[in-house]
Amino acid sequence: xxxxxxxxxxxxxxxxxxxxxxxxxxxxxxxxxxxxxxxxxxxxxxxxxxxxxxxxxxxxxxxxxxxxxxxxxxxxxxxxxxxxxxxxxxxxxxxxxxxxxxxxxxxxxxxxxxxxxxxxxxxxxxxxxxxxxxxxxxxxxxxxxxxxxxxxxxxxxxxxxxxxxxxxxxxxxxxxxxxxxxxxxxxxxxxxxxxxxxxxxxxxxxxxxxxxxxxxxxxxxxxxxxxxx
Amino acid sequence: xxxxxxxxxxxxxxxxxxxxxxxxxxxxxxxxxxxxxxxxxxxxxxxxxxxxxxxxxxxxxxxxxxxxxxxxxxxxxxxxxxxxxxxxxxxxxxxxxxxxxxxxxxxxxxxxxxxxxxxxxxxxxxxxxxxxxxxxxxxxxxxxxxxxxxxxxxxxxxxxxxxxxxxxxxxxxxxxxxxxxxxxxxxxxxxxxxxxxxxxxxxxxxxxxxxxxxxxxxxxxxxxxxxxxxxxxxxxxxxxxxxxxxxxxxxxxxxxxxxxxxxxxxxxxxxxxxxxxxxxxxxxxxxxxxxxxxxxxxxxxxxxxxxxxxxxxxxxxxxxxxxxxxxxxxxxxxxxxxxxxxxxxxxxxxxxxxxx
Numbered sequence: 317x318x319x320x321x322x323x324x325x326x327x328x329x330x331x332x333x334x335x336x337x338x339x340x341x342x343x344x345x346x347x348x349x350x351x352x353x354x355x356x357x358x359x360x361x362x363x364x365x366x367x368x369x370x371x372x373x374x375x376x377x378x379x380x381x382x383x384x385x386x387x388x389x390x391x392x393x394x395x396x397x398x399x400x401x402x403x404x405x406x407x408x409x410x411x412x413x414x415x416x417x418x419x420x421x422x423x424x425x426x427x428x429x430x431x432x433x434x435x436x437x438x439x440x441x442x443x444x445x446x447x448x449x450x451x452x453x454x455x456x457x458x459x460x461x462x463x464x465x466x467x468x469x470x471x472x473x474x475x476x477x478x479x480x481x482x483x484x485x486x487x488x489x490x491x492x493x494x495x496x497x498x499x500x501x502x503x504x505x506x507x508x509x510x511x512x513x514x515x516x517x518x519x520x521x522x523x524x525x526x527x528x529x530x531x532x533x534x535x536x537x538x539x540x541x542x543x544x545x
Numbered sequence: 546x547x548x549x550x551x552x553x554x555x556x557x558x559x560x561x562x563x564x565x566x567x568x569x570x571x572x573x574x575x576x577x578x579x580x581x582x583x584x585x586x587x588x589x590x591x592x593x594x595x596x597x598x599x600x601x602x603x604x605x606x607x608x609x610x611x612x613x614x615x616x617x618x619x620x621x622x623x624x625x626x627x628x629x630x631x632x633x634x635x636x637x638x639x640x641x642x643x644x645x646x647x648x649x650x651x652x653x654x655x656x657x658x659x660x661x662x663x664x665x666x667x668x669x670x671x672x673x674x675x676x677x678x679x680x681x682x683x684x685x686x687x688x689x690x691x692x693x694x695x696x697x698x699x700x701x702x703x704x705x706x707x708x709x710x711x712x713x714x715x716x717x718x719x720x721x722x723x724x725x726x727x728x729x730x731x732x733x734x735x736x737x738x739x740x741x742x743x744x745x746x747x748x749x750x751x752x753x754x755x756x757x758x759x760x761x762x763x764x765x766x767x768x769x770x771x772x773x774x775x776x777x778x779x780x781x782x783x784x785x786x787x788x789x790x791x792x793x794x795x796x797x798x799x800x801x802x803x804x805x806x807x808x809x810x811x812x813x814x815x816x817x818x819x820x821x822x823x824x825x826x827x828x829x830x831x832x833x834x835x836x837x838x839x840x841x842x843x844x845x846x847x848x849x850x851x852x853x854x855x856x857x858x859x860x861x862x863x864x865x866x867x868x869x870x871x872x873x874x875x876x877x878x879x880x881x882x883x884x885x886x887x888x889x890x891x892x893x894x895x896x897x898x899x900x901x
Contacts, residue, residue, distance in 0.1 A: 328619060328658060328665065348766045349773075351789075352782045385770025385782065386613045387726040388650075392733060392740045399731075408615040425776045429614045432775055437617070443573040443610035456780060458818035458861045460900075463881070463892035470883035475856035476584035477576065484600045486576035486583045494603045497628060500676035507621030514616065540778040 320372045323413070324364070324406055333402025337361045343390035343400045353544050355383040357390055357400035364403055376411035379544060382422030412514060418521040421541055427518040428536040434511050441490030441498060446472070446479070453537075558739045562696045563640035563686040567598040568633040572645030573606050575807030575839070581856025582807075582841035583644060586690055589844055593704060594697050598642070601632050609647040613771040623655050623665070624672045631679035641684040642693055646806035649689040650727030653735050656683060687735075689728060691805050691840050695737055695745045698752040706849035709755030711800070712872035717756040718800040721835075722746035723790075723813065725806025726766050740764065746803050746840055753847045762793035767809040774812070784823075787816040791828045791835070801836040801867050803843050813837045818861045821898040832899035834862035846873060853879055863900040877901075 324330050343357040344350045350357060360380065363371045375381055384404040391399040408417075417423035433443055451462045464471050469479065478485025490498075502508045522532040569587065576583050590596045608625050611617035633641055643649045659666035673679055694701070709718045724743040729736025738744030743764070747757040768786025773779040790813070794802075804810035817834040821827050829835045837860065838846070845855045852873065857864045858880045868875055881889050894900060 328662065332658065332661070348768065348770065348786050349782070352785050382772070385766065385768070385773045387766040387770065388731045389726060389766060392730040405615060409618070412615070422779075425772060425778070426616060428776050429611075429772055430616045433611045433614055434616050437606055437608055437611055441605040442577075443606045443608065444577050445573070446577045449577065453777065456784070456819040457815050459893040459895060460859065460861045461815070463889070464859055467883070467889045470889055471859065472580060474853070474882070474884050475581035475859065476854075477580035479580075482602070484602050486571065486580035488602050490605055491603060494605055497677045497679075498605055498625065501624045501628065501672070502621055504672050504676040505618065505620040505624045507618055510618050510621075511616065536776070538777050540781075545781070 318367070318369050320369055320376070320410065320414070321367055324372060324410055327406035327409060329402040329409070330406035333399035333406065334361070334364065335397050337365050337398055338396055340395065342393045342395065343398075346389045346393045347384075347400075348387060348389065349383045349385050353383040355380065357384070357404070360407075361398060361400050361403055364407070372407075372410075375407055376414060376416045377419045379420040379422040381407045381411060382420065382425065383544070412510070412517075415513070415517040417514075418517050421539055422544070424518070424521065424536045426514050428533060430511055430514045431533055432537075438499060438502065441495055445487065558737065558742055558744065560688070560692070560735060560737055561686060562688045562692045564696070565596050566638055567596065567640050567642040567693065568636060568638040568684075569598050569600050569690075570604055570607070570629060570641060570643040570645070570648060571600070572643070572648060572807050573610065574811065575644050578811045578859065579807055579839050579842070579856060581854070581859070582839040585845040585850060585855045586644070586694075586841045589701070589841070589848065590693070593848060594700060599636055599638060601636060603632055604629060607643075607645070607648045607651055609645065609651045610771060610775070612651065613647065614775060615772070620669070620672065622651065623669045624676065626652060626655050627669050627673040627681055628677060628679060630681035630683060631673065631677070633684065634680070634682045639682065639685040641687050642690050644690045644807070646689065646725040646727045647808070649687075650731050652684075652687055653732045656687065657732065659683075689745075689805070691745050692737060694840060694844055695748050698749045701844055701848065702752045705753060705847045707847050707871045707873050709750060709753045709843075709847065709871070711870045713870065717754055718870065719758050719797060720750045720755045721758050721760065721794050721797070721799040721802045722750065722763070723767065723802060723804045723806070723809050725804065725809045728805055746805055749840060749843065750803065753843075758794065758797045758799050760794045760797050762790045765790055765793075767804075767806075767812045768816075769808045769812060783812065784816050784819055787812055788820055791817065791820070794835070795828050798830070799835055800870060801838055803838050803840055805840060807839065810837055810839045814861050818895055818898050822896055825897050827898055829862070829866065832897070833866055834898055836860070836862050836864045836867045838864075846871065851875070853882075861900075862898070865901070
């Protein structure tokens with residue numbers, strides 16, 4: 317009957333983030349996402365606080381839980397010590413565990429994020445490296461970045477980086493043993509299974525619409541139906 | 546009496562910062578966009594301040610960008626961080642200094658969660674041992690790398706070659722600081738000055754001769770928002786938040802922006818280009834942007850490092866107007882050269898944003 321609520325209440329982000337909301341709205345006043353999107357953290361916290369299973373179910377199918385930028389400005393300001401940003405993290409975890417994230421445009425972006433970030437963590441040992449920031453995917457980076465990208469080895473050497481080489485220094489290659497430990501940590505802690513679930517749910521969604529995974533990735537990376545702000 | 550009272554209140558906004566022997570944790574974003582900053586930070590610590598700091602090549606990402614994009618579960622990031630603690634412990638260190646603000650926030654959050662829930666710490670110790678056979682002690686002191694520079698700001702001031710002053714007018718440079726949300730908004734007591742009275746960068750600015758600018762949107766997020774930048778479809782969120790800050794700071798005519806967080810430094814630099822292309826707007830004088838520095842770059846410039854040696858050629862907003870104000874010598878012909886002095890050609894010019 318209250319399966320989702322019980323799962324939510326076991327999440328450490330929920331435990332740490334949810335005390336007792338008095339609906340003052342300070343979180344919404346300070347929230348950068350509320351300023352930009354059709355988004356109101358106050359109503360999310362209020363909804364979750366009501367312990368209504370159907371409300372939680374609706375939320376985890378919706379775009380609403382994916383607008384927050386996790387800046388955690390709300391944590392500083394809440395007079396009751398709540399952290400709406402942590403509650404959002406718990407709802408996002410639930411949406412992915414339950415596979416409901418594929419039902420919203422913003423939720424489907426978890427596939428793009430998995431591809432962009434986790435692939436990199438597991439292949440290179442970093443969330444970001446310069447060769448990941450391809451100018452065609454990042455036009456906002458401008459012509460200087462394009463210049464850096466086109467002369468990567470020379471520029472990185474000039475500014476004392478140790479780009480993709482063993483030993484100390486910025487951007488060094490992570491050794492094989494350390495990469496192996498990173499992979500084992502993902503396996504042991506459930507990180508690998510979590511990613512596999514995003515992959516499986518996304519493949520199923522792509523199959524429903526007859527989209528191959530490369531196109532699906534591009535859709536999740538670039539689609540914006542204009543209804544969010 | 547009033548001063549004593551203020552001093553008493555201010556005590557709540559101080560933090561303990563170790564004075565030597567640091568285990569350095571690199572930043573994915575800082576080393577990608579500002580690798581010269583990470584190099585010069587270590588050079589300043591070792592050769593100007595004579596401190597002991599270790600850069601362990603086995604140290605990986607903390608996975609923080611994945612965690613805050615909700616594709617890395619908390620048990621996973623906690624165990625990756627526990628491995629960092631293990632590397633620090635094995636090396637005989639107990640003072641951890643992350644270069645990244647997101648990592649700093651994550652280390653702080655994890656230690657705080659373990660305080661509230663020791664059973665989670667125990668579970669993570671088991672995970673780490675199972676995955677790597679490693680064990681760890683928690684850091685005795687956790688300080689962001691900027692905290693270390695703040696602690697030794699007066700020692701740096703005693704070695705200054707180029708103070709933060711306009712050599713043509715003699716006036717202090719007007720500086721906008723940006724400390725980054727995850728430095729102090731989550732755990733205000735862990736940041737110097739807390740979230741309300743950001744002091745880590747203004748302490749440096751004042752010690753080195755500049756004048757901090759307090760402007761309305763000083764504490765507003767730069768707009769990174771993790772998924773809100775990493776996914777192309779969401780980048781309007783990111784640029785809109787930076788634009789809000791630029792519009793709020795522009796009337797104060799800042800000479801430059803200095804940022805604590807590497808992501809913020811990158812966005813505040815690059816979004817000025819994007820906004821100029823989208824709307825033809827520039828925020829500095831005479832069609833230039835407002836130069837953006839990392840705090841390591843600011844420290845390096847006042848100490849007399851060569852601008853191209855620390856990577857200022859990687860910035861989209863031209864730094865030359867600032868260098869000219871400070872009287873810092875530089876060779877324009879060497880800006881776009883490799884280590885052997887060979888020209889790599891110049892980047893294309895933006896449509897509106899002046900770069901030379």
